Amino acid sequence: MAKKISRREFIKIGGLGLGGLALGGGLYRLFGGGVNAPAAAAIPGLTGAVDGAATLSPTICELCFWQCAGWVHKIDGKPWKITGNLEDPNCRGRLCPRGTGGLGAYLDEDRLRTPLIRASQRGQQTFREATWEEALDYTAEKLKKIAAEHGPECVALFSHGSGGGFFKHLLRAYGSNNVAAPSYAQCRGPREDAYFFTFGEEVGSPERLDLRNSKCIVLIGSHLGENMHNSQVQEFAEAVGNGSVIITVDPRYSVAASKSKYWLPIRPATDLALLLAWINVIIEEKLYDREYVEKYTVGFEQLQAAVKNNTPEWAYPITTIQPGLIRETAREMARHKPASLVHPGRHVTWYGDDTQRVRAGAILNALLGNWGRRGGFYYPNKAELPEYPHPPYPEPKRTWRDAFPDLYPGASLALASGICDATIPTTGGRDCSFKGWIVYGTNLLLTLPQPEKTIEAMQNLDLLVAIDLMPAEITGWADVVLPECSYLERYDDLRLTPERVPTIALRAPAFEPLYDSKPGWWIARELGLRLGLEAYFPWQNIEEYLDARLKGIGSSLAELKAKGLITLNERQPLYFEEGAEPEFDTPSGKIELASADLAEMGFDAVPRYSAHEEPPEGFYRLLFGRAPTHTFARTTNNPILVETMAENEIWINTKVAKIHGIRNGEYVVLVNQDGVKSNKIKAKVTERIRHDCVYMVHGFGRTDKRLKRSYRRGADDNQLITRIKIDPIMGGTGMNVNFVTFLQEQGQVAGLP
Numbered sequence: 163m164a165k166k167i168s169r170r171e172f173i174k175i176g177g178l179g180l181g182g183l184a185l186g187g188g189l190y191r192l193f194g195g196g197v198n199a200p201a202a203a204a205i206p207g208l209t210g211a212v213d214g215a216a217t218l219s220p221t222i223c224e225l226c227f228w229q230c231a232g233w234v235h236k237i238d239g240k241p242w243k244i245t246g247n248l249e250d251p252n253c254r255g256r257l258c259p260r261g262t263g264g265l266g267a268y269l270d271e272d273r274l275r276t277p278l279i280r281a282s283q284r285g286q287q288t289f290r291e292a293t294w295e296e297a298l299d300y301t302a303e304k305l306k307k308i309a310a311e312h313g314p315e316c317v318a319l320f321s322h323g324s325g326g327g328f329f330k331h332l333l334r335a336y337g338s339n340n341v342a343a344p345s346y347a348q349c350r351g352p353r354e355d356a357y358f359f360t361f362g363e364e365v366g367s368p369e370r371l372d373l374r375n376s377k378c379i380v381l382i383g384s385h386l387g388e389n390m391h392n393s394q395v396q397e398f399a400e401a402v403g404n405g406s407v408i409i410t411v412d413p414r415y416s417v418a419a420s421k422s423k424y425w426l427p428i429r430p431a432t433d434l435a436l437l438l439a440w441i442n443v444i445i446e447e448k449l450y451d452r453e454y455v456e457k458y459t460v461g462f463e464q465l466q467a468a469v470k471n472n473t474p475e476w477a478y479p480i481t482t483i484q485p486g487l488i489r490e491t492a493r494e495m496a497r498h499k500p501a502s503l504v505h506p507g508r509h510v511t512w513y514g515d516d517t518q519r520v521r522a523g524a525i526l527n528a529l530l531g532n533w534g535r536r537g538g539f540y541y542p543n544k545a546e547l548p549e550y551p552h553p554p555y556p557e558p559k560r561t562w563r564d565a566f567p568d569l570y571p572g573a574s575l576a577l578a579s580g581i582c583d584a585t586i587p588t589t590g591g592r593d594c595s596f597k598g599w600i601v602y603g604t605n606l607l608l609t610l611p612q613p614e615k616t617i618e619a620m621q622n623l624d625l626l627v628a629i630d631l632m633p634a635e636i637t638g639w640a641d642v643v644l645p646e647c648s649y650l651e652r653y654d655d656l657r658l659t660p661e662r663v664p665t666i667a668l669r670a671p672a673f674e675p676l677y678d679s680k681p682g683w684w685i686a687r688e689l690g691l692r693l694g695l696e697a698y699f700p701w702q703n704i705e706e707y708l709d710a711r712l713k714g715i716g717s718s719l720a721e722l723k724a725k726g727l728i729t730l731n732e733r734q735p736l737y738f739e740e741g742a743e744p745e746f747d748t749p750s751g752k753i754e755l756a757s758a759d760l761a762e763m764g765f766d767a768v769p770r771y772s773a774h775e776e777p778p779e780g781f782y783r784l785l786f787g788r789a790p791t792h793t794f795a796r797t798t799n800n801p802i803l804v805e806t807m808a809e810n811e812i813w814i815n816t817k818v819a820k821i822h823g824i825r826n827g828e829y830v831v832l833v834n835q836d837g838v839k840s841n842k843i844k845a846k847v848t849e850r851i852r853h854d855c856v857y858m859v860h861g862f863g864r865t866d867k868r869l870k871r872s873y874r875r876g877a878d879d880n881q882l883i884t885r886i887k888i889d890p891i892m893g894g895t896g897m898n899v900n901f902v903t904f905l906q907e908q909g910q911v912a913g914l915p
């Protein structure tokens with residue numbers, strides 16, 4: 163699809179200018195050593211609380227992917243604390259609880275300590291300790307063999323996190339472009355594609371939402387405050403403080419719902435019906451931004467005709483939301499337009515029709531006229547650095563796409579789940595093209611649905627390398643485990659953040675790597691050298707690499723080490739200016755209320771509701787989400803953060819608990835529709851959730867014994883996700899389609915005959 167290329171082109175960020183930068187020193191001695199710190203380093207927490215020499219080094223938090231810039235404080239060389247960088251738009255000087263507990267990632271004594279090589283068959287956890295020489299030689303030999311026998315395209319990279327960029331570079335130099343991440347097909351993929359089909363642009367991360375100026379915010383799921391993405395939560399809090407109207411649609415009374423004027427406890431899986439009813443009201447009552455719609459959009463008549471019958475009365479029995487409330491909330495949204503925003507969501511892979519559901523929200527946003535408007539979606543700036551020069555990458559002979567020529571035409575990135583499928587020789591007759599997996603900072607057994615399938619795929623591999631910090635479940639299945647040092651012990655590539663205020667930020671090591679762990683950039687380069695790819699790694703060390711990139715814009719590593727972050731000067735307007743004639747990267751050049759791209763691919767140009775399967779009698783839909791002080795399973799063993807929450811709970815409606823004879827605080831075992839059982843999990847009996855679903859926080863119920871603090875604490879949602887609904891447009895895996903009931907001690911299904 164030609165448009166896909168132009169999207170990629172669009173995302174490649176244009177030029178930038180920079181000025182007014184002065185070089186600073188290295189680390190600062192704030193006490194006892196003559197303070198010479200610029201304003202950015204004047205951390206409030208340091209005001210006289212301790213004696214002794216404090217030094218600061220710049221970091222970028224790796225506890226999640228919001229990538230907040232901060233400072234690591236040491237007293238006499240020992241870790242003290244981490245604080246946010248005041249100049250950083252992602253954190254505005256304040257880290258979230260996870261980032262504040264980041265020292266735990268460094269201090270965790272359960273960390274991987276040395277390279278490991280498998281000593282028996284996969285599935286049995288027998289490894290021998292190896293030297294780096296041995297482990298890297300072993301890996302490189304296997305990679306060479308796969309390239310010679312099957313072609314380099316048969317190796318895929320799964321990656322999540324900053325260091326993944328170096329492995330992506332390695333893989334592309336080696337000859338494969340199969341780079342996947344669960345953060346696409348298991349997370350925000352449908353959203354990016356839905357917005358692309360509508361506005362010709364993705365939403366991106368951090369999301370380009372002008373929340374702080376919004377007068378009305380609609381959250382579909384999106385449990386902000388539990389989903390702790392830093393500046394977004396701060397802006398949401400500002401909006402709440404300013405009296406903005408919050409409308410939260412969630413079967414669960416989330417933290418966000420508790421801050422809302424309207425909580426719509428919708429029947430799970432029916433949001434598309436509600437969105438269509440809202441569109442219907444806004445069109446029928448002529449509440450949309452008429453001038454905006456006329457000037458910037460196409461497909462209005464088609465949309466109007468398509469939603470004609472989607473009245474609030476139609477939506478009521480589907481969603482259980484009263485028609486009066488649907489009308490009232492639609493009018494409320496319209497009253498505040500264009501500073502009225504339907505949040506596009508982030509983790510949106512719920513029911514398999516996710517691209518269309520998110521698109522309905524995008525259409526609503528277009529009707530409210532908020533794209534390019536204050537309080538809606540702003541236009542992010544540009545942040546760019548020249549690449550370190552390297553030879554062009556070889557052209558891969560095949561990609562993951564060749565295994566799926568007929569499916570998921572809207573996918574803009576490789577599907578982690580698709581690569582998994584194409585590794586199993588028999589899956590749906592897909593070409594078994596994958597022989598090697600390099601897995602960087604992603605714990606596939608907890609984050610790819612249908613873990614049995616992931617295991618089957620891994621059993622078909624010639625090589626599985628895991629580069630991780632912790633003995634995560636995935637490392638137990640690897641042939642080679644390469645221990646990366648924590649983010650506090652390494653440099654990484656620079657953070658380029660466009661947003662309202664464009665910035666470039668640095669992560670520098672605050673400590674020497676503990677044990678025999680190494681930074682990702684070093685591991686990738688050493689593998690590159692062993693594969694004969696030295697032309698792609700011409701730099702001797704990371705300092706040289708970073709300095710060269712920064713010199714390209716007149717800055718330097720020394721400057722970034724001193725400041726942590728630089729702000730770029732070149733700006734573009736955040737909102738449409740008066741009389742602007744913006745071009746949208748869609749087939750029509752306008753915002754597409756009816757999508758020509760989707761129609762051409764054979765999908766509905768305007769989203770249409772169809773019903774999803776409901777839980778059988780005695781079963782409840784399993785929903786899952788986030789807790790403020792943990793990130794997935796990344797942090798569940800973190801010695802600081804475990805103090806805040808050591809296990810998860812299963813939220814059960816009071817009436818349901820009564821039917822099953824479950825008391826608050828007692829342990830239950832969940833069993834899903836396919837008979838798969840969970841680890842025991844504490845019941846949270848509450849009115850805060852509907853009767854037809856249950857809810858847990860993802861990331862618990864760890865199964866690797868080496869994780870001493872988290873082993874078998876709480877339950878793992880992923881284990882129970884044995885069924886998925888795949889989005890036909892882009893291949894996202896809808897995971898909220900599993901149903902569970904409760905087992906009592908004797909192994910009987912509670913409440914059932």
Ligand SMILES: Nc1nc2c(c(=O)[nH]1)N[C@H]1C(S)=C(S)[C@@H](COP(=O)(O)OP(=O)(O)OC[C@H]3O[C@@H](n4cnc5c(=O)[nH]c(N)nc54)[C@H](O)[C@@H]3O)O[C@H]1N2
Nearest residue numbers: 383384385389390411414430431508509787790792793794
């Ligand atoms: N603290 C913390 N913050 C995080 C993360 C973390 O691990 N920890 N992870 C980050 C990442 S990668 C992501 S993608 C985001 C995810 O965070 P979000 O994008 O906010 O994820 P959701 O899946 O929308 O949120 C789950 C909410 O959706 C509700 N829900 C479930 N099913 C339905 C439904 O059918 N309809 C409606 N209306 N609501 C439903 C649940 O009850 C729950 O409240 O969080 C980010 N922020």
Ligand SMILES: Nc1nc2c(c(=O)[nH]1)N[C@H]1C(S)=C(S)[C@@H](COP(=O)(O)OP(=O)(O)OC[C@H]3O[C@@H](n4cnc5c(=O)[nH]c(N)nc54)[C@H](O)[C@@H]3O)O[C@H]1N2
Nearest residue numbers: 322345348349603604605609629630631632634794860880
């Ligand atoms: N069942 C279920 N599945 C899900 C979700 C869910 O809520 N439930 N959420 C989905 C979402 S929104 C997303 S974004 C994806 C995320 O899924 P993944 O990409 O798998 O992300 P994480 O769980 O963060 O991966 C964590 C791994 O990174 C390792 N790690 C931590 N720090 C470092 C480091 O500095 N270096 C290296 N090399 N490794 C490190 C951890 O030890 C762990 O093994 O999962 C998706 N899948």
Ligand code: SF4
Nearest residue numbers: 223226229230258261
């Ligand atoms: S939001 Fe929190 S965990 Fe994520 S990068 Fe920022 S401080 Fe770290």
Ligand SMILES: [Mo]
Nearest residue numbers: 345349350509
């Ligand atoms: Mo995500």
